[in-house]
Amino acid sequence: MFALIQSLWQQKKLIAGTTAAVGALALGYAFLAPSVYQASTVLRPAAINELDALNRSEVYKLPPTDALLKVGSALDSYETRLNYFEAHQELFKPLEKKGISLEQSFEIFNRDAINLTQPDPKKPDSLSPFIKLELTYPDNVDGVKILNGFVEYAINNQRAQIGADLKVIINNRLRELEEKIDAARSGYKSDKEGKIATLVESDTLQRAKLNDELKALRLQLKTERESRIAQLSEAISIARSLGITRPTTPSAMSDAAQGSSRVMRTEITSQSIPLYFMGTQALEAERTALLKRTSDDFTDKGISDIGKKLHMLEVNRQVEMLGKRANEDLFLKNIEPLRAEVVRLGNLNTDMGKLGLVSIDRKAQTPISPIKPKKALIIALGLVLGCLLGIAIASTRYLISRRRPMP
Template sequence: MTEGYVEEQLDNRPNNSDEIDLFDLWDDVVENKVWVLAGLLGCIILAALYLLRATEIFETQVVIKPPSDVHVLELNPPQLSATKLSSKGEAVIYEDEIFGLTAEQAYQEAQKAVLSKEYRKAFFKDHIPVIEEFGTVYSDKLLMNQNFANFDRLFSFSVSNAKKDTEQFTKLSFEFPDSQESAELLNAFVVYALVKKLEEIKTTLSGKVQAEILNLQYQVDKLKEEYKGERNRTLLLLNEAKHIAEKVGINKPAFDKNQVLTEEPPLYMYGSKALNAEIGAIKNRDSMAKDLSFGEEYFIEGVSQLLYRIDQLKKLEVDYSKVKLALIDEEAIPPTSPIKPKKLLILALAGVAGLFGGIMLALIMAAFKRHKEARRRRALKRLEKKNG
């Protein structure tokens, strides 16, 4: 019994050799090649089934570039530019620019628009009926903000590098499960963003024009009030001087016009006749003003220029249909092939994984067979010794 036990332990002892016989491994793989083929075909079939069920993703893009000066000409009319209005070549009445937008500034505004998450969210809400048809993008189980987050991730952007690129551009890329809809949605978004930004500019321009009109009108009213106060004061002084001249009997100027005076003589010394004429001229301005374009305001220094400025601003018309904040250099077109899933790559990876998996199965099965064979031999030896 002791001898049999020792032999059994010797048979079960591990092989301490670190050497691996590659030829034995190759023989094991060849002998169990069915498992290699099974692993390879199994992974490829699973990958193919995945590709058949996977949602295809298409990518399209739009490229915008800066406009030329002619495209923003309507936003820079002379009425809005820096202007100096003066009366008799003296004090400046107006010198600030009301509004102006260069081609570069227009492009920057357009760039902000197409990169704006706020605009994308507004566009998303307006196009939910189209987007909700695609379950991978929209789900009724999610909140509005969650659905928008999924939609927003479909956009990607790239901007030209001044050091590397010769031209300025902004590229918008969009991924979507439908080829035709991807192009239509991206084109619609770009137009939506540019129109929205132009509406903001229109509102800003209109607001600044109205604010300037109110400011100029305030200046006009202020000058008119000052004029009326000065007019009444002048009439009072002239009437007072006329009364004094009549009292002292001065009808004509009481000084020689050719005489050099060291100081201005009192008004009454001009004589009642001259004073009456001056009073009459001031009072007759009302009737004279009827024949003038700006009425009595013509006599107020600076008012006529201000009123002309107001009139020009009120008549200002901007044809926004001629304005382009950016040029669409490349419109989105329906892509002919999806970018996801990458079929060849997935099949290749599945093949590699299946091959390795199959080899591992083959080696495991070979090891299992050797183990069974070893146990069978040990059992036979024990049986022979027992019978012997």
Template sequence: MHVDSNKENGPDGFELQRFIRAILRQKLVVIGFTVLGAVLAASYAFLATPVYEAKAFVAPPSQNDIANFHYGRMRESELTPYTVKDVYDIYTRRLQGESLRRTFFYKVYVPSLSADERKSSQDVLYARFSQVLRVVPPLKETSDKYSVVVQTNNPQQAKEWAAAYVSQAGDLAKNEMIRNLAIESQVRARNLEQQISSARETSRKAREDSLVKLSEALRIAKAIGLEKPPAITVNQSVIAGGESGQLTYMRGSKALKAEIENLQARKSDDPFTDRLRDLQDKYNFFSGLKTDAALVSVYRQDGDVELPDNPIKPNKRLILILGVISGLILGVAFVLVRRFFAETSE
């Protein structure tokens, strides 16, 4: 059985043909809209203010960068050495912190605006600033590299702001590290000072105890009339005060009296205090411990901040293509709407 292909596709094919004929009859209108779209797009693309982007990349410091943070931090001193991760965590926290953003906003971004731009509310200005400067965390879990991205109309300004933001975060983190070290050193010095005081107090009490024991031994020696040690063989440790000092009187009254006078005339017990000099050396070390900020670094900049050559906005090629496509679509739509109203009126 034969089927007429014209009948099968008749209505649809006829409408498509009418649609194409209508466009072709008014092709100048379509072309006009297309040209208009291209002109408007080109005007925007070439007259819009260009936006330049500068990036600064930072990475963890090396062991050599943080070496001076370890000065005096030993297991024996009860101060655990810092690791690279410990130092870099402080830096990245400062880098992403709101305090630095606010400081940079008020001291750098706002002064760069014109008088008219500053009239906007602080919330609006800060929202714009958040688009101008961004801190991008590592894109991969295995990476530890952060980046600071700045987008402005001035390429030199974008470069300077990116470098300045990274540097200011480094200064804040470095100062925090140095303050932490100073506080820990001061605490350690105070602990040592307390140990020194305790050691001296122990020596003072030991001297007082010796005076009491020797005074009692002197009274016993005088009571029995013993001026000199007896000419008998006696264990010297016993005479010196062994067995709780029971036989100390056997030294004789002369020796006991001389020792008592010597103890009473002693001006300082420091030479007789165990470990005192070692504690004093440690105290002097930690009380005078300082970290030179110029000799340490809390981050490592990965490459220089490059001066951007080409703007990232506007994308002229894309805008021109979109303008031509938009003009073509508007031209076709205008022709179809015009044809629809013309047929309706008929």
């Protein structure tokens, strides 16, 4: 071992030269190798007041953590990255290489250069959830502009998506409310038509009953008139046979037969005097009048009452007013809340251009130094490896010289 160390010391120039050569190679690589930089941005949930207007709309609920997850999903989406690349191809031009198309370069860049980090929900090591997006890029690419632009593009994309979803939900709600109002109109129309039909049917029924009652009453009066005529005819026949021409009484006829005309009698009887005592003159006059009568309506007050009722039934004012309603919506029941909701939904602001979905806790900044290559480490490793290589060469020379035969 002592001899080996002595040999290495004797070959110190060889070791130093090897170390210097390898160190020079490492130094050249450190300064000639392309620099690789890394930029990062951190997103955190937005403040509650940023999403308060959206959540208070009672149409779309979006807590801050859910908004952060939506943006994170967009940032991790290949479609979003591809759309951003297609919209900003000038930023990715430096990635284009000979034999590789720009799209292929983007595929490599997307697979190896972009890294999305989220906290593990099972290990809450942060006071609030966050999303960290890192971008590794060569020195000929404006990575800071790409990263900040991509974050802004993803946020705007989600804003537009939320605005579109909000419009669809509002339109669906409005369509549902209009259907309920139309159903209320249809129900009201059916109720009104049913009410009109009921009133008309009731009037028709009552009119038919009154007409039947009127016919029956007229028939009754006619029958009574005919019966009276028959009674008068019979009484006239009896009065003629008795020679009674003027009204008289049985007592008066008895006195006339006895020839006493000075006696005045008062007659009280519980029986009605037969009709023929009225005399032929009165009876014939009444019969003639009855025979000439064309209508018996005036003889009974009930007929005028029925006529009055029939006249009142000719026009139903309630049916008339129901048919003359111009604005039937004024009479719809339980639709005021629906109308108020339609007005509220119509006044909702669906412009999500200023909606704060996330809070950009740290924007991407131009890095001070590249992450690759690490010049100091490479040079140090080069010197160490050069020294080890020199020692290995010197040790090999020493071992070879020991095996040579002595002269």
